[in-house]
Amino acid sequence: MARKTQESRRLQQRAEAVIPGGVNSPVRAFRAVGGDPPFIVRGEGPRIWDADGNEYIDYVGSWGPLVLGHAAPAVVEAVVAAARKGTSFGASTPAEADLAEVVLSAFPAMEKVRFVSSGTEATMSAIRLARAYTGRKYIVKFEGCYHGHADALLVKAGSGVATLGIPGSAGVPEEFAQFTLALPYNNADAVDQAFKKFPGQIACVIVEPVVGNMGCVPPASGFLDALRYITSRDSALLIFDEVMTGFRLAFGGAQEVYGTAPDLTTLGKIIGGGLPVGAYAGPAEIMDLVAPLGPMYQAGTLSGNPLAMAAGLATLTYLRDNREVYGRMERTAATLVTMVASAAKDAGVPLTCNRVGSMFTWFFTAHPVTDWESAARCDVDAFGRFYRAMLDGGVYLPPSQFEAAFLGTEHAEEDVRQTVYAARQAFAGIKAARAGTATS
Numbered sequence: 001m002a003r004k005t006q007e008s009r010r011l012q013q014r015a016e017a018v019i020p021g022g023v024n025s026p027v028r029a030f031r032a033v034g035g036d037p038p039f040i041v042r043g044e045g046p047r048i049w050d051a052d053g054n055e056y057i058d059y060v061g062s063w064g065p066l067v068l069g070h071a072a073p074a075v076v077e078a079v080v081a082a083a084r085k086g087t088s089f090g091a092s093t094p095a096e097a098d099l100a101e102v103v104l105s106a107f108p109a110m111e112k113v114r115f116v117s118s119g120t121e122a123t124m125s126a127i128r129l130a131r132a133y134t135g136r137k138y139i140v141k142f143e144g145c146y147h148g149h150a151d152a153l154l155v156k157a158g159s160g161v162a163t164l165g166i167p168g169s170a171g172v173p174e175e176f177a178q179f180t181l182a183l184p185y186n187n188a189d190a191v192d193q194a195f196k197k198f199p200g201q202i203a204c205v206i207v208e209p210v211v212g213n214m215g216c217v218p219p220a221s222g223f224l225d226a227l228r229y230i231t232s233r234d235s236a237l238l239i240f241d242e243v244m245t246g247f248r249l250a251f252g253g254a255q256e257v258y259g260t261a262p263d264l265t266t267l268g269k270i271i272g273g274g275l276p277v278g279a280y281a282g283p284a285e286i287m288d289l290v291a292p293l294g295p296m297y298q299a300g301t302l303s304g305n306p307l308a309m310a311a312g313l314a315t316l317t318y319l320r321d322n323r324e325v326y327g328r329m330e331r332t333a334a335t336l337v338t339m340v341a342s343a344a345k346d347a348g349v350p351l352t353c354n355r356v357g358s359m360f361t362w363f364f365t366a367h368p369v370t371d372w373e374s375a376a377r378c379d380v381d382a383f384g385r386f387y388r389a390m391l392d393g394g395v396y397l398p399p400s401q402f403e404a405a406f407l408g409t410e411h412a413e414e415d416v417r418q419t420v421y422a423a424r425q426a427f428a429g430i431k432a433a434r435a436g437t438a439t440s
């Protein structure tokens with residue numbers, strides 16, 4: 001049954017008159033999938049409700065942060081208690097070191113951390129720091145990896161840029177991106193060649209250790225170790241952008257799961273528990289280059305904001321004290337992804353399922369997806385049809401083939417059952433549409 005959309009459509013039209021595209025982040029637009037984006041008015045646990053009263057199982061989780069689900073009582077209480085004491089001081093508060101200690105306890109290779117207000121700020125600052133530390137200009141990133149919207153990082157940048165089919169971004173002078181080398185993900189040889197071509201000139205390699213921003217793409221066996229080896233060999237820094245994977249794949253992120261330690265780690269999303277927090281961390285030797293101790297400048301009026309610290313601390317302490325949730329999320333996600341895969345098989349719809357822990361993507365292709373080139377070959381029209389049918393079936397997924405979906409601690413068996421049921425209907429629709437085009 002089609003969902004009601006009248007009120008969301010009215011709100012979208014109103015927003016479009018005053019906000020570009022009606023959205024404050026392009027990934028929220030429904031251009032890639034079609035249909036009316038639901039305007040959300042409330043969330044609780046794994047579910048959200050829109051302005052027309054439709055209820056959805058949410059697999060976006062605010063694009064990653066809400067691992068504990070919506071309006072998690074511990075987080076809400078912590079934020080309210082902090083707000084009662086004042087929302088911002090622009091001076092140090094005890095909560096900042098509280099959160100720093102918990103964050104560092106998760107990452108043994110990191111000794112100091114600086115909080116900022118978004119993942120974009122975290123990666124931008126980490127790169128500035130890598131350049132300051134090494135005195136070098138070039139940086140290596142990978143095609144399809146998204147590291148926020150700083151000028152030098154908007155090169156073959158995955159996520160919304162890929163969804164909208166934009167190669168880079170207008171407004172970035174060539175000169176600002178000339179030191180960014182974009183290489184194919186999972187291709188260690190390409191990295192080795194780049195280091196041979198620019199010896200002693202590459203400051204860092206920045207990578208999503210598990211990619212979420214071209215859809216979920218795991219690192220090939222040995223890829224992260226090869227990056228570790230090559231960067232160390234040339235005295236360049238290795239940056240793991242764990243804005244998405246930190247505290248999601250394990251308490252200690254992808255570096256815990258894969259056993260490879262980077263030099264710098266960038267964080268965001270979950271560490272803010274739904275409020276704006278980003279961070280970059282590393283050994284004291286490198287982090288002490290940051291002002292006021294050193295010459296690398298980075299600042300923020302609302303950095304370490306008390307409400308954001310409170311939400312982050314409530315989220316991380318819950319995860320730290322309930323580590324069994326990682327195993328549970330993994331099992332629930334595995335069941336969900338496998339059951340949807342077999343529903344696709346039954347309907348004869350080619351589907352490739354990539355999943356790491358509670359991150360996953362259903363790619364509409366028969367071929368393995370290991371990098372941007374293989375991701376880009378997916379049937380995005382089939383994805384759009386699937387997407388709209390899932391929405392009608394009460395399932396809210398990221399509105400793009402090139403984004404990862406997330407499951408949280410609150411998703412239960414009944415959510416999985418409803419999702420699989422909706423997927424069966426959706427695949428039947430795709431199969432019928434294909435039969436229709438074949439005969440007409």
Ligand SMILES: *Cc1c(COP(=O)(O)O)cnc(C)c1O
Nearest residue numbers: 118119120146147148241243244
């Ligand atoms: C979301 C994301 C960012 C950007 O974070 P914002 O808070 O949106 O600025 C950077 N890197 C990765 C890997 C991300 O997933």
